[in-house]
Structure formats: C-alpha cells, structure tokens
Amino acid sequence: MSEKYAKIINLPHYQSSRRPHMSNYDRAAQFSPFAALTGYEAAVAEAGRLTDERLELSEEGANILNRCISLIKEHISEQPDVSITFFQPVGHKNGGSYITVSGRVKRIAEYERKLVLTNKEKIALEDIFSIEIRFPDELQQYANDE
Numbered sequence: 001m002s003e004k005y006a007k008i009i010n011l012p013h014y015q016s017s018r019r020p021h022m023s024n025y026d027r028a029a030q031f032s033p034f035a036a037l038t039g040y041e042a043a044v045a046e047a048g049r050l051t052d053e054r055l056e057l058s059e060e061g062a063n064i065l066n067r068c069i070s071l072i073k074e075h076i077s078e079q080p081d082v083s084i085t086f087f088q089p090v091g092h093k094n095g096g097s098y099i100t101v102s103g104r105v106k107r108i109a110e111y112e113r114k115l116v117l118t119n120k121e122k123i124a125l126e127d128i129f130s131i132e133i134r135f136p137d138e139l140q141q142y143a144n145d146e
Helices: 024-029 040-048 059-074 137-145
Strands: 081-089 096-109 114-117 122-124 128-134
Touching (some): 081 122
Antiparallel strands (some): 081 096, 096 114, 114 122
C-alpha cells in the first residue's frame, strides 16, 4: 500500500452532521441514465395494443347501407336521429377499431363523401359498417314500408 494513504486508510467514513444520510435508492437514482429513449414506453404500449381488421360488407349489407343513406338523404331536413357503427383506422398501424356514435344527421357532404352530424363529427361514408335510423312516430310507418 502506498504510504501517502497510510494515515487515512483506517479512519471511519465521514458523515455530515448537518445533512441526513442519503438512502441507497436515492444515491442510485442520481446516477441512473437520463431518459435517452423518450417515448419508448408509449411506442411499446402502442405496438402491444390490439386492433381489429376492417370487415368487408356483403352485397346484401351494402344494399341495406345504401338504402339507409338514401332514406337519410330524403329526410335530411328533419335531421334524422341515427346510430352509426364505423371503422376508425389507426394511422401508423394496420387495423383500427369499430366505434358506434349516436346523433342527428346535419348533412351529407357529397364532395367529401362524409356524413356530418349536428355535433360536427364527420364520418367517411366508406368507413360506415351499419346505420340504425330512429324515426319520429309520424315517419315510423313510412320507414317500415321501405
């Protein structure tokens, strides 16, 4: 052993009388790495999230959907009350999820190919899977005849 440390090698470890002793957990935390992988946890969670595949409508289902949209167009001035189930794709990942919303139809934007609700929500016509129309009592008979 070197002679220059001979005087201090057997001395007790210094501990401040003014500051409390730091726990091993806190001591380790000050030397832990910085958040070099910002967003990594969110990316792992997103990759693990389950998504649904887009379902293809049968010919009969497509015909029913087209009749519902035509019926909505005919009665657009009455702002029909509807429940719409549609596919919402996830932008950065294959698949998406099916969502059902309810509300009143304000208009059908032909150019954008979107159905616009009174709450300003826009739903792409190609993403719609099913529509349930709830008519007022006076129109219910007409809807049943269709």
